[in-house]
Amino acid sequence: MNVVLATLNAKFIHTSLALRCLKAYAQPEFDADIAEYTIKDPPMTIAADLYRRKPDVIGFSCYIWNIEETITVIDMLRKVLPDVAIVLGGPEVSYDTEMWMERLPAVDYIVMGEGEETFRDLLRELSGSRKFHFVFGLAYRKDGRTIVNPGRPKLDLNELPSPYRFPEDIPSLPNRVVYFETSRGCPFSCQFCLSSIEVGVRYFDMERVKADITYLIDNGAKLIKFVDRTFNIKRDYAMEIFRFLIDNHRGCVFQFEITADIMRPEVLDYLAEHAPPGIFRFEIGVQSTNDETNLAVKRRQNWTKLVRTVTKVKESGKIDQHLDLIAGLPHEDYDRFRQTFNDVFELRPEELQLGFLKMLRGTGLRLDADKYGYVFMDRAPYEMLGNDRMPFGDIVRIKRVEDVLEKYWNAHRMDRTIEYLVQKAYPSPFDFFQKFGDYWEARGWQRIGHQLEDLFVRLWEFLQADANPELDLELALGMLKADYFLQHKYKPRKIWWEDRIGKEEWAALLRIAAGRLGMDERELAKRAALEKLPFDYAAWTDEGRLSYETGTALVALYGGEGAAARLIALPLSGSPEGRRQANPVG
Structure with missing residues (x-):
């Protein structure tokens, strides 16, 4: 059979680890071809390329960011390749599977959950006796109705072949993000996250992990992003990997998702002393600083310890930190979210990601949506539109904060100016970004492009128009001039x-x-x-x-x-x- 594994990545620089895991497990019985596109590619272009490959089976990896674009491609392929077997997999279709089979008549099979063995077994049945009821973790059609087989037991991770060693990937390693896993699962139960559904954490063998990382670095990888949901949950395991990367990085950069409030002081001390500047990046999910909110979503978080970790890491000057917030969680209205934002901004992370709650299929919060009065998008990404504490109007206002936060803080185009404004000229960082975001939208600037000079001019225009008695315009202009000079090489x-x-x-x-x-x-x-x-x-x-x-x-x-x-x-x-x-x- 001619098997093609496809997905639509969010950006060209991204790569799909899932497709490579499926390909590696299916070998040597089935040599699948990997086809990666982006959500910005025209559907006709994607369909034409897949048609050219003359597949017998096409498998699509589906997520909230690509499902709707993927459906468009699938509908086209079904019309031009009526005999091809179309298979979906990934987190977006692993829940409410019967609904997906009903909504998408062009789809023949859905692989639910951990897919390596299920997909391989499906290929065996497609090329053999076609007894699909033997394939655990599979949904399929029979006599006009959907059959959903029982789930599959968890795989032994150390029996999985490496997905990182395909020769065809080597030329692109220096120019793309390599996604890497050392574990699967999450010990926490945050009700807005799909990881809360899987119980327990499983680890890959340490020597295998080191060998795969070494192979990637040897072949030119420049950025490796660890996809482990909580990289530092097992301290000794994480420390050994930290030590190995420090000794063997050769200029490669590594990004981790960590839980900051469980990071031990001795680990922080070791990193502060030994980590070369710039090779590690930490992504830390704060989400909310409201205890009532965290309790409602079953999120355990010690704010004092989190602050200690973030502060110590920042003081070391070695590791950039990306802190995440979620607007729209239960028990957090506009004013309480303002406090959360200011609490986290006070830590001055290199990047502050302001996201909005997505009611993901299969999560506890989606099941409890009525309890909190949630209304949300019917189609992916299922973003909340309001709840009993935060109406749609407040969501729209906070989106204006997100817009200027990205351009003026996360991009670090004018750090001196912003520091003055949020410290001295406005009641709080949130108030500055909100007021500036409101002005930005009122001028229609969100609908037009901008160059570096435009960003400076627009901020200066806002500051002059704001008539803020606490603002020293001469000082602000001086900071803007200095920042402008520093943005040039x-x-x-x-x-x-x-x-x-x-x-x-x-x-x-x-x-x-x-x-x-x-x-x-x-x-x-x-x-x-x-x-x-x-x-x-x-x-x-x-x-x-x-x-x-x-x-x-x-x-x-x-x-x-x-x-x-x-x-x-x-x-x-x-x-x-x-x-x-x-x-x-x-």
Whole structure:
């Protein structure tokens, strides 16, 4: 049989671990071909490519992010390949399976749950006696009705062949994310998560894990993302892998999902001392800081210990942290979510992911939807539209926060400016992002694209229009200028603010900077961007003290090697010209 395993990834850079697990287990009996696309690819293009492969069996791996696009492709294939056997698998179709079989008449079979052995056994029956009732974990059609077989016992992970060693994958390893598992299952019971349904955690053999990672690094992998739901649940196992990666990383970066409040101090100390900067990234699900909410969704979380872990990791300067929040959980209204956001933002994670509750099939929270008054999308991704504490209007407002948070905090385009605004100028970080997000949407900016310069101009426009008495516009403009310079690897040709230095003042400033830096004026003119600020920039950035007694010559020095600018603040003696209102832009 000609077997094709296909999926639609969210992005081109992603790879499907599931397809490779299925392919590895089916060999050597069946040599399946892997076909990966993205949800942005035109359905006609995907269908045409699959048609060209002349498959006898096509298996699709289905998730909330690709199910609707996958259905479109399936419907097309059924019309042009009437005899092909179409198989679905993955978490999206492993629950409410009879509903899926009824909704999708073009689908012949659904593999439920852990799929390696089930899919292999299905292929055996398709090529043999076709006694599908022998295949545990399979749903199929017989005489016009759906048959759902009993589930399959859990697999022994150490009997599974490696999915990481296909020669055809080697050329793409340096340019794509490699997804890697060291375990399956989760010890926790969070009612919004599919992992809560599977009881217990199983581990792959340590020596096998090390051998597979070594193979991937040897063949050029640059980013390996561990998909374990709680990587650090077994301390000794996690520590051994941490040590191995530190000793053998060779520049590869590794990302883990960890539970921060169970991270032991000795593990944190070891990482702070031994981890090379930049090779580890931690993804930490906080979701809510409200005890009542966490109790309702059966989520155990010690906020004090979580803060300790995140703070210690941040202080080490070795590991970037990505913290997750979920808006729309039970017992959390708009004001309480505002507190959750501010609690987590106070930790200053490198990335703060603001997501919205998805009522996933099979989860306890979906089963209890009426208890909390949930309304949600009928089709994937099943995002909540409101509940008894948070109406749709509040969800829409928080989405505006998410939009500007992504652009202005997670992208780290203007950290100095944002830090000033959330610390000094607005009541809280959430209030700043909410007010700016409201302004952003009112201007229709969410419907148009933006370049780097646009982001600075739009924030500056908002700050001038906001008429916030706590906001020092001169200080904000100075921070924006500094951040703008630092976003460039070469001397910027374009300046977006209008209060630019005149030629004579610029020449005088150049002489001062060249003299203090011990550089030739002509060389400095080629390599540096200059700006004059009416306040002491160094006093503000180093001490948090705002002084207009001394101005600053801001020198952004570019090395010509494509590295970011080196920012130098030189004090300008003499009386300031007096406080002036910054000129408006545009």
